Amino acid sequence: MIEIEFASTDLLGLRFAHSPMVEVVTSGFELIRPAGFWMYASWRAGVEPRLAGAGLETFLALISGPNCYVPDFLTPVPPTSRPSLDEELQVVAATPLDRVAAEVHAAWAGHRAPPEIRRFGTDPAGGLVELVRQIRRYFELALAPVWPRLRAVVEGEIAGRARAATEHGPQTLLADLHPKLDWDGSALRLASPKSRHWGLDGHPLALLPAGFAGPKVHLMTEAPTGRALWYPPRGYGRLWDQPERVEPSVTLAALLGPTRAAVLTLLAVPGSTGEVASALRLAPATASHHLTILRDAGLLVADRVGRRLRYRRTDLGQQLAGVSDARAGGVSAA
Incomplete structure (x- = not known):
């Protein structure tokens, strides 16, 4: 069980955002690990031919590391509610190179990495430039055609929770977020084989609904850019219908x-x-x-x-x- 403890003032710091980079990363998960993500089968069938030969080796290698860890610098917590891909990529591109190298290494530590990953150990600046270029290309081919749908279902989720908070108080923002999440008014608990307890320590928590989050919940607990929780919006199973x-x-x-x-x-x-x-x-x-x-x-x-x-x-x-x-x-x- 992973437990996030809330102080009395932490609810006031809750905010929502829709992050293009979270959609980039989570959609990449569905491409490379399709098992359990049946709801995206039609999207994958349409996208895979477009991605063949598109030169995305660095991006795909980075999100498919054998340690099941994706570098936090890829998904900066957005400071605004509707950041553009360009705005988020500017933050990614400005990541300190020592942090880039360390997080990329962590994704493949203990395993023989492909050349695209080893490059970050000797030329992190060049590797980062190439990674940003590939992310732009991936978004253009895989996400831009479906972006209006993604944005619409997330907007519906945010609007619905905002209405509930207006009518019943801010604590309802965390109610029924996901079947694996339990909110008791003072702590948010995630069903997990791992055991961990942490607080927000004064950091606001960004709630990031993502159409490609699938049936999973993801936590960012110690990123320099903030604390965030990614989860699927209501109605995501009908996104491709x-x-x-x-x-x-x-x-x-x-x-x-x-x-x-x-x-x-x-x-x-x-x-x-x-x-x-x-x-x-x-x-x-x-x-x-x-x-x-x-x-x-x-x-x-x-x-x-x-x-x-x-x-x-x-x-x-x-x-x-x-x-x-x-x-x-x-x-x-x-």
């Missing part, structure tokens, strides 16, 4: 009309105009018209992710669609 049509309740259809009720019901997971149009077999202009009406009525909000808008339900929208969600047996990402 195409939006499915779920019939709204009779009551909701009578109130909003059948099409707008279907749109609101569909958005248990945030979606774009195109995704709504495809799932409900509507013309894009028709889908946009209904989304706009629902937004103007206060049932949806639109978040810009890259060049696209993704719509998610407001509190009122959640309440109205709740009956349909229960009938469908779905899990809301918000």
